[in-house]
Amino acid sequence: MHKLSNKKRLFIFILLGVAIYFLSGAVDELRVYQGATVAVYVVGIASIILLTGYSGQVSLGQGALLGVGGYAAALLRIQFNAPIWICFAVAILTAALAGAFLGLAAARLSGPYLAGTTLALAVGLPSIANQFELLGGEQGLLFDVGFPPLSFGEDFTQYKWFFWIASLATLIAIFWLQNVMRSRYGRSWKAVRGNDVAAELAGINLTRNKTLAFTLSAGLAGLSGALLAMTIGTVSPSAFPLALSFSLLTGAVIAGVTTLGGVMIGAVTLVAIPDIAGAVASRFGSSEAVTSNLPGLLVSTLLILTVLFVPNGPVEQLHARREHRANK
Amino acid sequence: MIQILNTTLIGLTSGAIYSLMAMSIVLVWRSTRVINFAQAGLALASTYIGYEAVQLFDNYWIALICAMLAGAAISAFIEITFMRILLKHTSSGPIAGVAPIIATLGLLGIIKALITMNWGGQDVVITPPLSNTGFSIGSDTLVFSPMKLAIIVSVALLVIIFSLIFQKTNIGLALRASAYAPEIARLAGVRVDLVRTLGWALSGASGAVAGLLLTSYGTGAFSPESAEFSLLFISGFIAAVVGGLDSLVGAVIGGIFLGLVTAFVLMYISSSLFFIAPFVILLLVLFIRPQGIIGVKAGRRA
């Protein structure tokens, strides 16, 4: 894989930012909103790629960490009317703290035990909101990032503003994540993932290594959760269901769980496929039962086919094919 | 006094159901090192087949046998066609841990969608064969009824049968060998693929029993979106982890433990803690024993 220099990468990211800026002006409001949702998933999926792809720990509870970030941001905004960037920063830090605790507990757990624990977390954490009045209960809390600055003009919609904020946050987060993955931390995660005995013999502290991955991954998840809260204007337990954790995991698998390159593909798939499946279903659906369940059936089938035939993601598949051709 | 007794009974009987699901999960884990997230979906499908059997034969116990056979057959079919391809393509790297989860989740979605398209989304009822009215002690009523007794007996029977199979027969030995060291087992003459399918088949049968008994725990009504079934897998999985994924006895102990602690927490702390309690229980148990209550610490493979 090419290793681009940091300056070149920065340049590419800035180019991406400019492209997004022009894109946001060219598409309609619905697509802009979907773009913001894609950004949410990009950060969420990236957090899973870090945790599972790089550090090899399977978590079924990333949705709960998104919830921690979302609630932290909302509470800060409601209680202190803090500026949005501070709300996001606090969301990241709070979720990272939760991740640190979780990581310490998880470091001793292997595969399915970790999966079970994070599953229980995903199911249990959202219902805490019903126990404390401060957390707003089932109906949730508002998270209002405010209207876009008037200087942008009358036609600048709220959703475009969401898209800009989400895109900026995402670009920064992914750039940062790439830096981390190329650093010695990234190499040490890969080492542990490959062979943890050898890694330990080489001097890597397993517990610290795994906990760090959890912490950083949770921080990203917290950012994703705060962005999610922004796009729906609220936080509530039902916004962070178990299905969210599964969706992110799915997106990571579709993206290629070991590489960051496919993360856009995963995120766009998560947003686009249910839409397309819904359109197909209403075209072909006969009875009510069929029309409502066909999208679920299509998405599940697509998922299984992807996992069976493109398990490492499209990016890895392409590299493998290129290598195969090169070796011939 | 009666309250404590009843809470214990609630814990035992609900724990028995969890144990059944936990056993299914452990069976699949032990034979193929995979957590099958479609387990409850398969149980649901088997239960619907049981429903059709009740319509046909008008006998609950025959329907139970039919459901078990159906569960075994469907699970075996999935193992042969689906899981083998999956595990071949995703045998190494972090994808190996995640792919079966995602794939079986996809399977769950397909099963549920097909069930809803075929039987509709409304409740259907399998009338429990025995009464659910509690036994009376003087002026108090126990949370224990002939049906609940049957549930406990069924679970105990299954545990005994499965344990016998695993400990005393060659098949059981082969199952354990195939899971831990498939290549060596093959060299020793074990038909690894056959044995793996058998593991899934047994798991499917056990899941079918869990599904049917779960409906009989209450009024016998269920639908594809019944919360009972969605919760069943999660509770079963947590029970399996608490008990230690390595043994069927562990699954039962985990199930009973989870059932009892949850019942007491709900009764004496707050009954709205249903979703939080399992997480806390899990954390506490795994903090003390990361491999579960009677799990075996995985040896380091240098």
Added chain:
Amino acid sequence: MTRINRRTLISASAVLVVAALTAATVPAQAAEVGVSNSEIKLGMTLPMTGTASPGYNKIPGAMKAYFDYLNANGGVNGRKITLKVEDDRYVPTEAVAKTNKLILQDKVMALISPLGTANNKAIAASVNPARRGVPVLFVNSGFSGFTDTKKYPTTYSILPSYVMEAKIMAEYIKDNFAGKTLGLLYQDDDFGTDALKGFTQAGITFAVKVPYASGSQGAAGVPAGWITKLSAAKPDVVILFGVSSATAAGLGTAAALKYAPQWILGSVGGDATTIKASGVPAGVLYNAIGASFAPATTDATDEYVKLFSDIYAKAVPGSAFDNNVLIGMNSAFVAAQALKAAGTNPTRKSLMAAIDAKGASFASAALIPLNYSKTSHVGYNGYWFGKYSPTGDLKPVDGKYVLYTTDSGSGAVVKSTWKRPAMPAKGLPN
């Protein structure tokens, strides 16, 4: 023939030309979004699949049944009403995404009966139908906050709020069960805690309160835990403020454990048809008290129930006519009247103005009046109490409908003598 004066001819032509030009430049009546010459499009989001969907996923079929009946009888001022339904799986993120699709892509005229408090709050905060001027008709939620016309200026509620129901139950208890010990079994989300606030406000104290986590009512052993707790405290009267599945589970388990207090069932979970379909024998419901704002779905003597169940049976054969169906068809019926009252060229503004001005006099199946006005977006504001018969049908206590009405604030509970007017011919808007 008189010689046509040239000047007259020229001036006449000039007038004609000017008239033609002006007519051409006056823009043709701009059709409202979602309104064409032949069709009015409405949009709806609710859980069609997923754990929250049972029961609710019958509502679109019910509403479509009524709209199809209406369309076959001329529609509304010659336009057919089409309902576009989107599945949000009860997740706010999806509710927002699907609502955006309905408003921005499908370009519906109005939203109708979006379901769920958290979902509606997210839709209001993110999609902001108020800012876009999109009417949100008859929200399917009992959260009293949606009637705040400052926060939700284009939103109209229809269901009585949970707070109203609690206050009214409290009044009924004071009238009929003064001095008895009370127990409460309630869902621990906004549904139940709002009710608890209402009870507390009304001065009711409970000897035992049993909250349950929403979604846990289906788990093995959980309902048994509720009954064990309740029977330990032995209250005379137990209020069950839960959803249908919890009500069915609670009643069924209580019967199995031979625990028989005087049950008072909340309206949301009290639909006899749904409870009986969940396998609870009718005898268990016998003598329980239930609150409702609509006629009982088993009341074949009610003209609305007869007509609606006929229409539904033809449209969706084999499906039970339960509360979800009745309330869905009723909302469709009220919406149709609102659209008719909006005029021959309905706009979003004229639709809302019509509800404000005439909504209180719209016909509806409910036995409680509608309360729409320029200052109020409150729909139904009360309940009547009934007792379940040996066959599990809800019948008014002592055979007479006594209506209790109140507000979601601190207003008193008032007994009303309002009588539901006769149904318009064939159940069509007149």
